[in-house]
Amino acid sequence: MFRTIKLRLPYDSSLLETGRQFREACQMVLDYGFAEKTYNKNKLNRATYEDVRKKIPALPSALVQTARDTASESLKQTDLGKEIRRKSLTIRYDRRTFRFYPDARTISLTTVHGRLVFPIANSPLIEKYRGEYTNAQVAVDAKQRKMFVMIQVEVDKEIERKVDGEEKVIGIDRGMKNVAVLSNNRFFNSKALKSVKGRYRYKKKKLQHAGTRSAHRKLRELSGRERRFVLDTNHVISKQIVNLPFNIFALECLESAGMRKKKKGRRFNHELGSWSPFQLERFIRYKAEDMGKAVVCVNPKYTSQKCSRCGFIDRNNRKGSIFHCRNCNFQLHADLNASRNIEVLGKSEYFRLPSTSQSLRFDESMPTGMVETSSKPLPSGRGS
Numbered sequence: 001m002f003r004t005i006k007l008r009l010p011y012d013s014s015l016l017e018t019g020r021q022f023r024e025a026c027q028m029v030l031d032y033g034f035a036e037k038t039y040n041k042n043k044l045n046r047a048t049y050e051d052v053r054k055k056i057p058a059l060p061s062a063l064v065q066t067a068r069d070t071a072s073e074s075l076k077q078t079d080l081g082k083e084i085r086r087k088s089l090t091i092r093y094d095r096r097t098f099r100f101y102p103d104a105r106t107i108s109l110t111t112v113h114g115r116l117v118f119p120i121a122n123s124p125l126i127e128k129y130r131g132e133y134t135n136a137q138v139a140v141d142a143k144q145r146k147m148f149v150m151i152q153v154e155v156d157k158e159i160e161r162k163v164d165g166e167e168k169v170i171g172i173d174r175g176m177k178n179v180a181v182l183s184n185n186r187f188f189n190s191k192a193l194k195s196v197k198g199r200y201r202y203k204k205k206k207l208q209h210a211g212t213r214s215a216h217r218k219l220r221e222l223s224g225r226e227r228r229f230v231l232d233t234n235h236v237i238s239k240q241i242v243n244l245p246f247n248i249f250a251l252e253c254l255e256s257a258g259m260r261k262k263k264k265g266r267r268f269n270h271e272l273g274s275w276s277p278f279q280l281e282r283f284i285r286y287k288a289e290d291m292g293k294a295v296v297c298v299n300p301k302y303t304s305q306k307c308s309r310c311g312f313i314d315r316n317n318r319k320g321s322i323f324h325c326r327n328c329n330f331q332l333h334a335d336l337n338a339s340r341n342i343e344v345l346g347k348s349e350y351f352r353l354p355s356t357s358q359s360l361r362f363d364e365s366m367p368t369g370m371v372e373t374s375s376k377p378l379p380s381g382r383g384s
């Protein structure tokens with residue numbers, strides 16, 4: 001499985017310059033790809049490699065190639081639909097261009113001034129996630145004069161993850177109306193989040209309608225602000241959740257249920273993007289693991305139709321936010337009923353897992369893709 005560790009780097013002018021040249025190389029490929037309507041890596045490489053080397057001779061060949069890959073992915077993400085102006089100074093590294101030395105707390109990176117070794121800040125994550133260091137990204141924040149390296153680690157699947165202390169499971173239901181509803185009757189409902197989103201949607205519509213250049217710029221700023229707001233909210237909520245006196249958090253595996261793939265409508269994806277239960281899940285997972293707690297995935301099938309008291313399953317049990325069992329007459333808030341089902345499923349999922357010793361083992365037998373929140377390649381620094 002893959003994990004990403006983020007570590008602070010000293011602010012360095014060679015890396016800054018490398019970031020600038022990397023961005024320039026990216027931009028050349030982006031421009032060509034957009035003009036010629038292609039994101040095919042081979043085509044892009046054949047058409048741009050020589051030009052990029054000529055124009056940016058100090059940028060090492062291996063970085064020219066990762067810049068081309070980054071550009072190709074950005075083109076693919078936008079479906080060649082719009083011109084991309086790359087702002088980010090993020091540099092992408094692979095096995096050829098970086099080497100991480102966890103014991104020495106150093107990292108060597110290819111730069112425009114050759115291969116350089118940098119000290120990195122210590123972090124408990126270095127010990128926690130030992131393994132093969134496959135990819136990395138250096139993020140440069142020129143305004144704040146800060147640099148970070150995100151290192152992708154492939155850790156052994158058999159890694160043992162005990163939870164500290166007695167196992168206490170809680171179920172978490174995520175939804176459109178409530179950000180999260182917990183089986184201990186706690187609701188995480190962000191009114192602020194909802195009203196902010198409504199406001200943004202209204203403003204966006206107006207701006208989209210205007211269609212001018214400045215409207216476009218404002219639109220970009222707006223979506224950036226919205227994204228940061230959702231990010232902050234998810235950070236706050238996930239932190240409150242993992243700090244509760246429970247050490248096993250049961251969640252539905254939305255992604256493995258094919259939720260994203262099935263409903264491909266643009267509007268739906270947009271809603272998902274700003275609602276972002278995936279992000280919430282990722283945050284809960286990381287924060288929980290850092291605290292020696294665990295997350296289990298449960299099958300989302302029937303969690304909202306099943307009565308958490310008698311187990312009777314019927315589609316008609318749920319009407320909007322009300323759960324009313326057709327069998328035993330039990331009534332409850334629908335999300336709360338779902339979270340209780342998730343808790344029960346989480347318990348059986350957790351305790352069914354094979355354990356060779358008294359200590360509980362987490363071999364991640366759930367479908368990959370969901371279990372691994374940071375799936376293979378690191379997201380490329382996007383152009384917009």
Ligand SMILES: [Zn+2]
Nearest residue numbers: 307310325328
């Ligand atoms: Zn019932």
